[in-house]
Amino acid sequence: MKRRAEFTERAARLRDYLPSDDRRTLKCLVDRVTEDPYGPSTYLAFTNDELTRCSWLDGAMIHFIATTDVIYVVDADIYDVDRGFNVI
DSSP: OOOEEEEOHHHHHHHHHSOHHHHHHHHHHHHHHHHOTTSTTEEEEETTEEEEEEEEETTEEEEEEEOSSEEEEEEEEEEETTTTEEEO
């Protein structure tokens, strides 16, 4: 069952201001996580927190919380070695 994605204000602001190529990468990552939030491409974000998970794809990284119907994207980041900086 595919869940819908909700973004915190900070993650949504990053998503809205990203260049189109980075936005596509982030959207692809969020789509993959909404399909299977507990799949092999997701991990626990912290050792003392079993709720927050993380996943990354091609330089895009998200921290998220999965519920029955919704994926809450808590934090997002893009790291691009060629540009040499984190976008956030």
